Amino acid sequence: MRRRNRKEDQNVDTHTSTGTKRALVVGCGLAGCATAWWLHESGWEVVLVDQRTDPYPSSYLLQLDNVAIDILRRMGAQDVIDRTTYPSPNTALRWCGQGKTRTLSFDTRDHRGEPWRLADRSPFLSAIFAHVPSTVDIRLGVRLDSLENFTDRVKAHFADGTADTFDVVVGADGLHSTVRELTLAPESASVYRNDVTHLWINVDEKLLDGQAILAARNRTALQIYPYRDPARTMILAALPVPAGTPLDHRALVDHVADTITHLGVDLEPIASAARASSDIKTTQFSQVRLSRWHTRRVVLLGDAAHCIDPLSGMGAHGALLGVVSLTAALQRYGSATTSAFTRYESEVRPFAESAQSVTARTIEYISRTQHRPRLTTVLGGLGDIARIIPSLLHKKNQRNSLALSDIRETNRQAA
Ligand SMILES: Cc1cc2nc3c(=O)[nH]c(=O)nc-3n(C[C@H](O)[C@H](O)[C@H](O)COP(=O)(O)OP(=O)(O)OC[C@H]3O[C@@H](n4cnc5c(N)ncnc54)[C@H](O)[C@@H]3O)c2cc1C
Numbered sequence: 001m002r003r004r005n006r007k008e009d010q011n012v013d014t015h016t017s018t019g020t021k022r023a024l025v026v027g028c029g030l031a032g033c034a035t036a037w038w039l040h041e042s043g044w045e046v047v048l049v050d051q052r053t054d055p056y057p058s059s060y061l062l063q064l065d066n067v068a069i070d071i072l073r074r075m076g077a078q079d080v081i082d083r084t085t086y087p088s089p090n091t092a093l094r095w096c097g098q099g100k101t102r103t104l105s106f107d108t109r110d111h112r113g114e115p116w117r118l119a120d121r122s123p124f125l126s127a128i129f130a131h132v133p134s135t136v137d138i139r140l141g142v143r144l145d146s147l148e149n150f151t152d153r154v155k156a157h158f159a160d161g162t163a164d165t166f167d168v169v170v171g172a173d174g175l176h177s178t179v180r181e182l183t184l185a186p187e188s189a190s191v192y193r194n195d196v197t198h199l200w201i202n203v204d205e206k207l208l209d210g211q212a213i214l215a216a217r218n219r220t221a222l223q224i225y226p227y228r229d230p231a232r233t234m235i236l237a238a239l240p241v242p243a244g245t246p247l248d249h250r251a252l253v254d255h256v257a258d259t260i261t262h263l264g265v266d267l268e269p270i271a272s273a274a275r276a277s278s279d280i281k282t283t284q285f286s287q288v289r290l291s292r293w294h295t296r297r298v299v300l301l302g303d304a305a306h307c308i309d310p311l312s313g314m315g316a317h318g319a320l321l322g323v324v325s326l327t328a329a330l331q332r333y334g335s336a337t338t339s340a341f342t343r344y345e346s347e348v349r350p351f352a353e354s355a356q357s358v359t360a361r362t363i364e365y366i367s368r369t370q371h372r373p374r375l376t377t378v379l380g381g382l383g384d385i386a387r388i389i390p391s392l393l394h395k396k397n398q399r400n401s402l403a404l405s406d407i408r409e410t411n412r413q414a415a
Pocket residue numbers: 026027028029030031032049050051052055058059060061062063121142143144145172173174175176177178179301302303304310311313314315316319
C-alpha cells in the first residue's frame with residue numbers, strides 16, 4: 001500500500017494559507033477514494049485517511065450497476081473496470097413447487113444492452129485506490145479520533161497524535177462511522193437491525209449453467225454468483241437469528257446447504273462444497289437510518305450516511321451517486337457549505353430511502369423476523385414508496401448527477 005506526501009509536522013495548521021480549499025476525506029473505501037478523486041479534480045486540496053494500513057482485506061463480490069459503471073468511466077477508470085470487473089451473468093429466480101424446480105431467467109442489461117458488472121471487492125478497491133491522483137495526500141494507518149468544530153473550519157485530531165485543519169470533513173468511513181458518532185448520532189441510534197444474519201461462503205465449485213441464482217426458501221434468502229474464475233462461486237445467505245443468540249457457524253452452514261440442495265440436483269455439488277468450505281464470514285443485516293447527513297462543515301457519504309446493506313447490491317451505486325452530487329453541490333455553492341450539503345442530501349436521500357425500504361421489507365417478508373403478518377410488511381413497503389414518490393418526482397432530483405465536464409466548466413469560469 002502507498003503512503004504519500006506525509007507532512008513532517010502535522011500539528012501545524014495549514015488551513016487556507018494558499019487560498020485553496022482543503023478537505024479531509026475519512027475512509028479509503030469506494031466512497032472515500034471516489035470523493036478524493038472528484039474533489040481533487042474540482043480543485044480541492046485533499047487529505048485521505050484510513051485507520052487501516054490495508055483497507056481491503058476481505059474478498060467477496062460487489063455488484064456495480066450501470067449508474068456506478070458510468071460514474072467510474074467519468075473518473076477515467078475504464079481500465080479498472082476492464083481489469084477488475086466482469087459482466088454479471090444472466091440471473092435465474094429459482095423456486096420449488098409440487099416436487100418440481102422452476103426457474104425464471106432474466107438479464108441485467110440496460111437499454112444500451114450493457115450488463116451490470118461484478119467485482120471481486122478486494123482487487124477492485126485496490127485498483128480504485130491506485131487510481132486516486134498522486135497529488136492527494138494519503139495517510140494510511142491513521143485513525144480519526146475527534147473533531148473540533150469552528151465557524152470557519154474544522155480541526156481533526158488523529159490517533160497518532162497529529163492534528164490538521166480543514167474547510168470541510170467528509171465522513172466516508174462506512175457502517176461503523178466515527179464521523180457520524182462524533183457529529184450526528186451514536187451507532188445505537190442510527191443503525192437499524194432486524195435479527196437477520198448474513199452468511200458469506202466462498203466455494204471452489206462451478207455453477208453448472210453459469211447463471212447466478214436468487215431464491216427464497218426456509219425463511220432464507222439466497223444469492224449465488226459465479227466469480228470471474230467460474231470454478232469459484234459465492235453464496236450469500238440471509239437467515240433469521242434472534243439478537244443475542246450465539247452464532248453456531250456449523251448449524252448455519254448446514255441450514256444453508258440443505259436449503260440449496262432443495263433447489264435442484266444440479267446444485268448439490270455447491271451445497272457439498274459449502275459444507276466443506278472454510279472461507280466463511282458472518283455479518284448482520286444493517287441499515288444506517290439518519291434524519292440528517294450533515295452539520296455545518298461535516299458531511300457523511302456512502303455507507304456512513306445511508307448503508308443499504310450488502311444484500312441490496314446497491315452500495316456502490318449509492319456511494320458513487322453521492323460523490324458526484326456532493327462535488328457538484330460544493331462547486332455550485334462555494335463556501336456556503338450548508339446549502340451544498342442540503343442540496344446533496346436532497347438529491348441522494350430519495351434513492352437511499354427507497355433502496356432501504358425495498359431491501360428491508362423484502363428480507364423481512366422472506367425471513368419473517370418481524371413477527372407480524374406478511375401483508376403488513378407489504379403494505380408498509382408500499383407506504384414507504386408512496387412517501388418517497390414526491391421527492392423522486394421533484395425536478396431537481398431528476399438531475400441527480402452532474403457531468404464531469406460541468407465541473408471542469410465551473411472551474412474554468414471560476415479561474
Ligand atoms: C470489510 C467489508 C466487506 C464488504 N464486502 C462487501 C461485499 O462483499 N459485497 C458488497 O456488496 N458490499 C460489501 N461491503 C459494503 C460495500 O463495500 C459498501 O457498501 C460500498 O463499497 C460503499 O462503502 P463505503 O466506501 O461507504 O464504506 P467502506 O467500504 O466500509 O469503507 C470505510 C472505510 O473507512 C475506514 N474507517 C472507518 N473508521 C475510520 C476512522 N475513524 N478513521 C479512519 N478511517 C476509518 C475503514 O477502515 C474503511 O476502510 C463490504 C464492506 C466492508 C467494510
